[in-house]
Amino acid sequence: MTAAMLKLENRAVLRLSGSETKTFLQGLVTNDVMKVTADAALYAGLLTPQGKFLFDMMIVADGDDLLLDIEAERKPDLMRRLMMYKLRADVTIADETDLSVWVSFAKPSCGGVAYQDPRHEGLGWRLITSKTPDDTTLSAAKYEAKRLTLGVPDGxxxxxxxxxxxxxxxxxxxxxxxxxxxxxxxxxxxxxxxxxxxxxxxxxxxxxxxxxxxxxxxxxxxxxxxxxxxxxxxxxxxxxxxxxxxxxxxxxxxxxxxxxx
The missing domain is CATH 2.40.30.160 (Elongation Factor Tu (Ef-tu); domain 3)
Known part of the structure:
Protein backbone atom coordinates (compact mmCIF):
# COMPACT_ATOMS: atom_id res chain seq x y z
CA MET A 1 0.00 0.00 0.00
CA THR A 2 1.44 3.37 -0.99
CA ALA A 3 1.62 6.26 1.47
CA ALA A 4 -0.45 9.39 0.83
CA MET A 5 2.00 12.24 0.36
CA LEU A 6 2.08 16.03 0.19
CA LYS A 7 4.69 18.12 -1.60
CA LEU A 8 6.05 20.90 0.60
CA GLU A 9 6.27 23.76 -1.88
CA ASN A 10 8.00 25.98 0.68
CA ARG A 11 10.99 23.63 1.08
CA ALA A 12 14.17 23.21 -0.98
CA VAL A 13 17.26 21.01 -0.87
CA LEU A 14 20.98 21.73 -0.71
CA ARG A 15 23.62 19.04 -1.12
CA LEU A 16 26.92 19.29 0.74
CA SER A 17 29.73 17.04 -0.41
CA GLY A 18 33.45 16.76 0.19
CA SER A 19 35.81 15.24 2.75
CA GLU A 20 35.23 17.99 5.33
CA THR A 21 31.45 18.26 5.04
CA LYS A 22 30.56 16.93 8.49
CA THR A 23 33.31 18.79 10.34
CA PHE A 24 32.36 21.99 8.49
CA LEU A 25 28.71 21.80 9.57
CA GLN A 26 29.63 20.53 13.02
CA GLY A 27 31.28 23.84 13.86
CA LEU A 28 28.30 25.86 12.64
CA VAL A 29 24.95 24.36 13.58
CA THR A 30 23.28 23.65 16.91
CA ASN A 31 23.09 19.86 16.73
CA ASP A 32 25.62 17.02 16.56
CA VAL A 33 26.14 16.43 12.84
CA MET A 34 28.31 13.39 13.56
CA LYS A 35 25.13 11.52 14.48
CA VAL A 36 23.53 11.96 11.05
CA THR A 37 22.94 8.72 9.15
CA ALA A 38 20.80 7.58 6.24
CA ASP A 39 18.23 6.38 8.80
CA ALA A 40 18.45 9.23 11.31
CA ALA A 41 18.02 12.85 10.28
CA LEU A 42 18.82 15.76 12.58
CA TYR A 43 17.03 19.03 13.20
CA ALA A 44 19.38 21.98 13.68
CA GLY A 45 19.67 25.73 13.54
CA LEU A 46 22.25 28.14 12.23
CA LEU A 47 22.34 31.11 14.59
CA THR A 48 23.83 34.55 14.91
CA PRO A 49 26.85 34.86 17.23
CA GLN A 50 24.35 36.20 19.78
CA GLY A 51 22.41 32.92 19.70
CA LYS A 52 19.44 34.16 17.69
CA PHE A 53 17.67 32.28 14.92
CA LEU A 54 18.91 32.70 11.35
CA PHE A 55 18.01 29.42 9.61
CA ASP A 56 16.69 26.01 10.59
CA MET A 57 17.15 22.80 8.65
CA MET A 58 16.85 19.06 8.63
CA ILE A 59 20.06 17.20 7.82
CA VAL A 60 20.11 13.67 6.41
CA ALA A 61 22.82 11.53 4.85
CA ASP A 62 22.73 10.50 1.20
CA GLY A 63 25.75 8.25 0.84
CA ASP A 64 28.77 10.35 1.81
CA ASP A 65 26.88 13.59 1.12
CA LEU A 66 24.57 15.52 3.40
CA LEU A 67 21.22 16.84 2.21
CA LEU A 68 19.79 19.94 3.87
CA ASP A 69 15.99 20.23 3.89
CA ILE A 70 15.54 24.03 4.14
CA GLU A 71 13.18 26.95 3.54
CA ALA A 72 12.96 27.58 -0.19
CA GLU A 73 12.38 31.33 0.11
CA ARG A 74 15.55 31.84 2.14
CA LYS A 75 17.75 29.39 0.25
CA PRO A 76 19.92 32.08 -1.44
CA ASP A 77 20.61 33.71 1.93
CA LEU A 78 21.61 30.39 3.49
CA MET A 79 23.89 29.52 0.56
CA ARG A 80 25.65 32.87 0.90
CA ARG A 81 26.07 32.35 4.64
CA LEU A 82 27.50 28.85 4.18
CA MET A 83 29.90 30.07 1.48
CA MET A 84 31.07 32.82 3.83
CA TYR A 85 31.94 30.25 6.49
CA LYS A 86 33.39 27.67 4.07
CA LEU A 87 36.68 29.44 3.31
CA ARG A 88 39.08 26.72 2.10
CA ALA A 89 37.26 23.72 3.54
CA ASP A 90 36.82 20.76 1.18
CA VAL A 91 33.08 21.25 0.89
CA THR A 92 30.94 21.73 -2.20
CA ILE A 93 27.52 23.34 -1.76
CA ALA A 94 25.07 22.52 -4.55
CA ASP A 95 21.52 23.72 -5.11
CA GLU A 96 19.52 20.58 -5.90
CA THR A 97 16.75 22.18 -7.93
CA ASP A 98 15.53 18.82 -9.27
CA LEU A 99 14.82 17.50 -5.76
CA SER A 100 11.64 18.17 -3.79
CA VAL A 101 10.56 17.53 -0.20
CA TRP A 102 7.44 15.46 0.45
CA VAL A 103 5.74 14.45 3.70
CA SER A 104 3.60 11.48 4.73
CA PHE A 105 2.17 10.06 7.94
CA ALA A 106 3.32 6.59 6.81
CA LYS A 107 6.76 5.43 5.75
CA PRO A 108 7.21 6.02 2.00
CA SER A 109 7.94 2.98 -0.12
CA CYS A 110 9.03 4.84 -3.25
CA GLY A 111 12.61 5.73 -4.15
CA GLY A 112 14.51 8.65 -2.65
CA VAL A 113 15.88 9.58 0.76
CA ALA A 114 13.23 8.95 3.41
CA TYR A 115 13.52 9.88 7.08
CA GLN A 116 11.31 10.40 10.10
CA ASP A 117 10.77 14.01 11.04
CA PRO A 118 13.38 14.49 13.78
CA ARG A 119 11.36 17.20 15.53
CA HIS A 120 8.35 15.07 16.49
CA GLU A 121 7.39 11.52 15.51
CA GLY A 122 3.78 12.65 15.13
CA LEU A 123 4.76 14.56 11.98
CA GLY A 124 5.56 11.29 10.24
CA TRP A 125 8.05 10.90 7.41
CA ARG A 126 9.75 13.18 4.92
CA LEU A 127 11.02 12.16 1.50
CA ILE A 128 13.56 13.90 -0.73
CA THR A 129 13.18 12.76 -4.33
CA SER A 130 13.21 13.93 -7.92
CA LYS A 131 10.12 11.86 -8.74
CA THR A 132 6.43 12.35 -8.04
CA PRO A 133 5.07 9.68 -5.65
CA ASP A 134 2.12 7.56 -6.77
CA ASP A 135 -0.24 8.83 -4.06
CA THR A 136 -0.28 12.63 -3.64
CA THR A 137 -3.61 12.83 -1.77
CA LEU A 138 -2.39 14.01 1.64
CA SER A 139 -4.02 17.42 2.09
CA ALA A 140 -2.06 20.48 3.12
CA ALA A 141 -4.79 21.36 5.63
CA LYS A 142 -4.52 18.00 7.38
CA TYR A 143 -0.74 18.22 7.63
CA GLU A 144 -0.86 21.83 8.83
CA ALA A 145 -3.43 20.98 11.49
CA LYS A 146 -1.21 18.20 12.80
CA ARG A 147 1.86 20.48 12.87
CA LEU A 148 0.03 23.21 14.74
CA THR A 149 -1.56 20.78 17.20
CA LEU A 150 1.89 19.39 18.02
CA GLY A 151 3.32 22.90 18.40
CA VAL A 152 6.04 22.52 15.77
CA PRO A 153 7.20 25.85 14.26
CA ASP A 154 7.70 26.16 10.50
CA GLY A 155 10.90 28.11 9.95
Whole structure:
Protein backbone atom coordinates (compact mmCIF):
# COMPACT_ATOMS: atom_id res chain seq x y z
CA MET A 1 0.00 0.00 0.00
CA THR A 2 1.44 3.37 -0.99
CA ALA A 3 1.62 6.26 1.47
CA ALA A 4 -0.45 9.39 0.83
CA MET A 5 2.00 12.24 0.36
CA LEU A 6 2.08 16.03 0.19
CA LYS A 7 4.69 18.12 -1.60
CA LEU A 8 6.05 20.90 0.60
CA GLU A 9 6.27 23.76 -1.88
CA ASN A 10 8.00 25.98 0.68
CA ARG A 11 10.99 23.63 1.08
CA ALA A 12 14.17 23.21 -0.98
CA VAL A 13 17.26 21.01 -0.87
CA LEU A 14 20.98 21.73 -0.71
CA ARG A 15 23.62 19.04 -1.12
CA LEU A 16 26.92 19.29 0.74
CA SER A 17 29.73 17.04 -0.41
CA GLY A 18 33.45 16.76 0.19
CA SER A 19 35.81 15.24 2.75
CA GLU A 20 35.23 17.99 5.33
CA THR A 21 31.45 18.26 5.04
CA LYS A 22 30.56 16.93 8.49
CA THR A 23 33.31 18.79 10.34
CA PHE A 24 32.36 21.99 8.49
CA LEU A 25 28.71 21.80 9.57
CA GLN A 26 29.63 20.53 13.02
CA GLY A 27 31.28 23.84 13.86
CA LEU A 28 28.30 25.86 12.64
CA VAL A 29 24.95 24.36 13.58
CA THR A 30 23.28 23.65 16.91
CA ASN A 31 23.09 19.86 16.73
CA ASP A 32 25.62 17.02 16.56
CA VAL A 33 26.14 16.43 12.84
CA MET A 34 28.31 13.39 13.56
CA LYS A 35 25.13 11.52 14.48
CA VAL A 36 23.53 11.96 11.05
CA THR A 37 22.94 8.72 9.15
CA ALA A 38 20.80 7.58 6.24
CA ASP A 39 18.23 6.38 8.80
CA ALA A 40 18.45 9.23 11.31
CA ALA A 41 18.02 12.85 10.28
CA LEU A 42 18.82 15.76 12.58
CA TYR A 43 17.03 19.03 13.20
CA ALA A 44 19.38 21.98 13.68
CA GLY A 45 19.67 25.73 13.54
CA LEU A 46 22.25 28.14 12.23
CA LEU A 47 22.34 31.11 14.59
CA THR A 48 23.83 34.55 14.91
CA PRO A 49 26.85 34.86 17.23
CA GLN A 50 24.35 36.20 19.78
CA GLY A 51 22.41 32.92 19.70
CA LYS A 52 19.44 34.16 17.69
CA PHE A 53 17.67 32.28 14.92
CA LEU A 54 18.91 32.70 11.35
CA PHE A 55 18.01 29.42 9.61
CA ASP A 56 16.69 26.01 10.59
CA MET A 57 17.15 22.80 8.65
CA MET A 58 16.85 19.06 8.63
CA ILE A 59 20.06 17.20 7.82
CA VAL A 60 20.11 13.67 6.41
CA ALA A 61 22.82 11.53 4.85
CA ASP A 62 22.73 10.50 1.20
CA GLY A 63 25.75 8.25 0.84
CA ASP A 64 28.77 10.35 1.81
CA ASP A 65 26.88 13.59 1.12
CA LEU A 66 24.57 15.52 3.40
CA LEU A 67 21.22 16.84 2.21
CA LEU A 68 19.79 19.94 3.87
CA ASP A 69 15.99 20.23 3.89
CA ILE A 70 15.54 24.03 4.14
CA GLU A 71 13.18 26.95 3.54
CA ALA A 72 12.96 27.58 -0.19
CA GLU A 73 12.38 31.33 0.11
CA ARG A 74 15.55 31.84 2.14
CA LYS A 75 17.75 29.39 0.25
CA PRO A 76 19.92 32.08 -1.44
CA ASP A 77 20.61 33.71 1.93
CA LEU A 78 21.61 30.39 3.49
CA MET A 79 23.89 29.52 0.56
CA ARG A 80 25.65 32.87 0.90
CA ARG A 81 26.07 32.35 4.64
CA LEU A 82 27.50 28.85 4.18
CA MET A 83 29.90 30.07 1.48
CA MET A 84 31.07 32.82 3.83
CA TYR A 85 31.94 30.25 6.49
CA LYS A 86 33.39 27.67 4.07
CA LEU A 87 36.68 29.44 3.31
CA ARG A 88 39.08 26.72 2.10
CA ALA A 89 37.26 23.72 3.54
CA ASP A 90 36.82 20.76 1.18
CA VAL A 91 33.08 21.25 0.89
CA THR A 92 30.94 21.73 -2.20
CA ILE A 93 27.52 23.34 -1.76
CA ALA A 94 25.07 22.52 -4.55
CA ASP A 95 21.52 23.72 -5.11
CA GLU A 96 19.52 20.58 -5.90
CA THR A 97 16.75 22.18 -7.93
CA ASP A 98 15.53 18.82 -9.27
CA LEU A 99 14.82 17.50 -5.76
CA SER A 100 11.64 18.17 -3.79
CA VAL A 101 10.56 17.53 -0.20
CA TRP A 102 7.44 15.46 0.45
CA VAL A 103 5.74 14.45 3.70
CA SER A 104 3.60 11.48 4.73
CA PHE A 105 2.17 10.06 7.94
CA ALA A 106 3.32 6.59 6.81
CA LYS A 107 6.76 5.43 5.75
CA PRO A 108 7.21 6.02 2.00
CA SER A 109 7.94 2.98 -0.12
CA CYS A 110 9.03 4.84 -3.25
CA GLY A 111 12.61 5.73 -4.15
CA GLY A 112 14.51 8.65 -2.65
CA VAL A 113 15.88 9.58 0.76
CA ALA A 114 13.23 8.95 3.41
CA TYR A 115 13.52 9.88 7.08
CA GLN A 116 11.31 10.40 10.10
CA ASP A 117 10.77 14.01 11.04
CA PRO A 118 13.38 14.49 13.78
CA ARG A 119 11.36 17.20 15.53
CA HIS A 120 8.35 15.07 16.49
CA GLU A 121 7.39 11.52 15.51
CA GLY A 122 3.78 12.65 15.13
CA LEU A 123 4.76 14.56 11.98
CA GLY A 124 5.56 11.29 10.24
CA TRP A 125 8.05 10.90 7.41
CA ARG A 126 9.75 13.18 4.92
CA LEU A 127 11.02 12.16 1.50
CA ILE A 128 13.56 13.90 -0.73
CA THR A 129 13.18 12.76 -4.33
CA SER A 130 13.21 13.93 -7.92
CA LYS A 131 10.12 11.86 -8.74
CA THR A 132 6.43 12.35 -8.04
CA PRO A 133 5.07 9.68 -5.65
CA ASP A 134 2.12 7.56 -6.77
CA ASP A 135 -0.24 8.83 -4.06
CA THR A 136 -0.28 12.63 -3.64
CA THR A 137 -3.61 12.83 -1.77
CA LEU A 138 -2.39 14.01 1.64
CA SER A 139 -4.02 17.42 2.09
CA ALA A 140 -2.06 20.48 3.12
CA ALA A 141 -4.79 21.36 5.63
CA LYS A 142 -4.52 18.00 7.38
CA TYR A 143 -0.74 18.22 7.63
CA GLU A 144 -0.86 21.83 8.83
CA ALA A 145 -3.43 20.98 11.49
CA LYS A 146 -1.21 18.20 12.80
CA ARG A 147 1.86 20.48 12.87
CA LEU A 148 0.03 23.21 14.74
CA THR A 149 -1.56 20.78 17.20
CA LEU A 150 1.89 19.39 18.02
CA GLY A 151 3.32 22.90 18.40
CA VAL A 152 6.04 22.52 15.77
CA PRO A 153 7.20 25.85 14.26
CA ASP A 154 7.70 26.16 10.50
CA GLY A 155 10.90 28.11 9.95
CA UNK A 156 10.63 31.83 9.37
CA UNK A 157 6.85 31.66 9.26
CA UNK A 158 6.92 31.21 13.03
CA UNK A 159 10.45 32.22 14.06
CA UNK A 160 11.43 35.84 13.55
CA UNK A 161 14.90 36.04 12.02
CA UNK A 162 17.54 37.58 14.29
CA UNK A 163 14.91 38.22 16.98
CA UNK A 164 14.12 34.91 18.71
CA UNK A 165 16.79 33.11 20.70
CA UNK A 166 17.11 29.48 19.60
CA UNK A 167 15.75 28.08 22.86
CA UNK A 168 12.76 30.44 22.53
CA UNK A 169 11.74 28.49 19.40
CA UNK A 170 11.22 25.39 21.59
CA UNK A 171 14.25 23.86 19.90
CA UNK A 172 15.21 21.78 22.93
CA UNK A 173 11.86 19.94 22.98
CA UNK A 174 12.10 19.50 19.21
CA UNK A 175 15.52 17.83 19.36
CA UNK A 176 17.22 20.81 17.73
CA UNK A 177 20.18 21.40 20.02
CA UNK A 178 23.05 19.46 21.57
CA UNK A 179 24.63 20.75 24.76
CA UNK A 180 27.46 18.20 24.61
CA UNK A 181 28.78 18.48 21.02
CA UNK A 182 31.07 21.44 21.63
CA UNK A 183 31.23 24.78 19.88
CA UNK A 184 28.84 26.14 17.27
CA UNK A 185 27.91 29.65 16.23
CA UNK A 186 25.89 31.15 19.09
CA UNK A 187 26.77 28.28 21.44
CA UNK A 188 27.87 30.42 24.39
CA UNK A 189 24.61 32.36 24.61
CA UNK A 190 22.53 29.23 24.01
CA UNK A 191 24.30 27.34 26.79
CA UNK A 192 23.97 30.31 29.13
CA UNK A 193 20.22 30.45 28.55
CA UNK A 194 19.99 26.73 29.27
CA UNK A 195 22.03 26.67 32.46
CA UNK A 196 21.95 30.15 33.97
CA UNK A 197 18.67 31.82 33.10
CA UNK A 198 14.96 31.10 32.91
CA UNK A 199 13.21 31.47 29.57
CA UNK A 200 10.69 34.30 29.63
CA UNK A 201 9.23 33.80 26.15
CA UNK A 202 8.78 30.76 23.92
CA UNK A 203 6.85 29.47 20.93
CA UNK A 204 3.93 27.40 22.17
CA UNK A 205 0.83 25.72 20.77
CA UNK A 206 -2.47 27.45 21.52
CA UNK A 207 -6.10 26.75 20.66
CA UNK A 208 -9.07 29.07 20.18
CA UNK A 209 -12.48 28.31 21.66
CA UNK A 210 -15.56 29.52 19.78
CA UNK A 211 -13.83 31.81 17.32
CA UNK A 212 -11.09 32.11 14.71
CA UNK A 213 -7.47 33.22 15.01
CA UNK A 214 -5.40 35.14 12.45
CA UNK A 215 -1.62 35.66 12.21
CA UNK A 216 -0.35 38.74 14.01
CA UNK A 217 -3.13 38.92 16.61
CA UNK A 218 -2.08 39.90 20.11
CA UNK A 219 -2.83 37.55 23.00
CA UNK A 220 -4.24 39.54 25.91
CA UNK A 221 -4.79 38.85 29.59
CA UNK A 222 -8.11 39.85 31.25
CA UNK A 223 -6.56 43.15 32.33
CA UNK A 224 -5.25 43.92 28.85
CA UNK A 225 -1.62 42.94 29.22
CA UNK A 226 0.23 41.73 26.11
CA UNK A 227 0.86 38.01 26.59
CA UNK A 228 2.16 37.20 23.12
CA UNK A 229 1.48 37.09 19.41
CA UNK A 230 -0.19 34.58 17.10
CA UNK A 231 2.20 33.36 14.39
CA UNK A 232 0.87 30.68 12.00
CA UNK A 233 -2.66 29.35 12.45
CA UNK A 234 -5.38 27.35 10.73
CA UNK A 235 -8.00 29.39 12.56
CA UNK A 236 -8.41 27.08 15.55
CA UNK A 237 -4.89 25.90 16.37
CA UNK A 238 -1.88 28.19 16.27
CA UNK A 239 1.75 28.73 17.16
CA UNK A 240 2.17 31.73 19.44
CA UNK A 241 5.22 33.61 20.70
CA UNK A 242 4.19 33.62 24.35
CA UNK A 243 5.24 35.28 27.60
CA UNK A 244 5.56 32.30 29.94
CA UNK A 245 4.66 34.33 33.04
CA UNK A 246 1.04 34.25 31.81
CA UNK A 247 0.87 30.46 31.51
CA UNK A 248 -1.88 30.15 34.15
CA UNK A 249 -3.83 33.22 32.99
CA UNK A 250 -7.03 33.41 30.93
CA UNK A 251 -6.21 34.64 27.44
CA UNK A 252 -8.04 36.09 24.49
CA UNK A 253 -7.32 37.33 20.98
CA UNK A 254 -9.73 40.09 19.94
CA UNK A 255 -12.22 38.65 22.40
CA UNK A 256 -11.84 35.02 21.29
CA UNK A 257 -10.92 32.80 24.27
CA UNK A 258 -7.55 31.10 23.79
CA UNK A 259 -5.76 28.52 25.92
CA UNK A 260 -2.43 26.74 25.80
CA UNK A 261 -2.84 23.49 23.89
Missing amino acids: GRDMEVEKYFWLETDAERLNGVSFTKGCFVGQELTARMKHRTTLKKKLVAVKAEGGSLTPGQTLLTPDGKNAGEIRTTDGTHAIAYFRLEFGDTSLNADGVPVHLA
